[in-house]
Amino acid sequence: MQPWIQQATAQTPQGVTLRLWQRGEEFSIRLTDGNELMNSRLGGSEEALATLALEHLQARPAPRVLIGGLGMGFTLRAAQTLSPQDAVLVVSEIVPELVDWAATHMAAVFGECLSDHRVEIRKGDVGAEIRAATGAFDAILLDVDNGPDGLTRDGNGALYSDAGLRAARKALTPGGILAVWSAAPDSAFTARLAKAGFTARAHGVRAGRSGRGGRHTIWTAVRPAG
Template sequence: MLPWELLATTRAPDGDTLRLFRRGGEFSIRLGDGNELMNSRLSGSEEALATLTLERLGPRPAPRMLIGGLGLGFTLRAALAMAPPEGDLVVSEVVPELADWADAHMSTVFEGCLSDPRVDLRVGDVGVEIRQNGARFDAILLDVDNGPDGLTRPGNDVLYSRAGLRAARTALTPGGVLGVWSAAPDRAFTERLSQAGFDVEAQTVRAGRTKRGVRHTVWIAVRPG
């Protein structure tokens, strides 16, 4: 078996070390303690976050979407595949080096999605984008940290709190959809979504593209109206 090769290292804003590894055509982003955050072989649940959210949203002539977390680009690519030419996708990523790694090391994974004219990549906290004035987005897709049970940034907990969910609801147009990815189910989070005024459904999806392997959770939460 080929050994893992360290390609790049950076620090997240909270001080955590992130490392990019490659083994043949496989890529892995890990915390400094070795805990794997992302792997290019496991794209199924990130793609499902986009497809389930946009299927629930339904056709809109020029949907405006916010994606929290660039990751390995799987959610973005799936959203682009479903969005019309007039769509507008804002991607908020707190670690600027991830976009650099996409260009420098992982072009085969990202397949040029960051160059799509519909994409606006913004370096910063997705919570700031959500808290801007008014109902600006038809869909918000959050693939941030490990889900509601934060792993890398304690500040991410704010996104999944009652106040954070109410802010997300306010940022959505009537009938807009909030999609949330998580590594594990969380009944308390389902309840918080409901208390924040969403019509919510939790779905279990595979981490990979096969019918076997690890399962993740995607919440589809709709702002009524």
């Protein structure tokens, strides 16, 4: 078996180190303690994040979608597949090096998806994007940290707080949808979504595309149209 080789490192704004590892054609982004945040073989649940949200928007012309976290691009590529040609797909990534890795070390994984005319990459905090918006997006897809129970950045918790969810609701158009990826279920978060005025549902999905691997959770939360 081929060994894992470290290709690059990056730091989050709070100084947490991310390490990019490669083994053959497989990539892994991990914390210093070895905890894996993402793997290029296991994108099924990240793709489901986009699928569940974009299916809700099928009848909307020129949908505007905000994706929080580039990661390995699984959510973005799934959104591209399901979105019309007049869609706008804004990707907010707070760690600039991840965008650079997409174009260099992981170019074979990303292909041409970042050159799509529908895609706009914004290097910065998706929370700030949300707080600055009013009715700007038809969908907000959050794959930030490990979900409501974050690992890499304390500030990510603000996205999932009562105030953060109210800001997301304000940033959505009427009938728009917030979708949130999580490594684990969280009944308290489901309750917070309802408290913030969403019609919410939790979905259990597999990590792998073939229906195998660990089980992750995706919430779909719709802002009422009225």
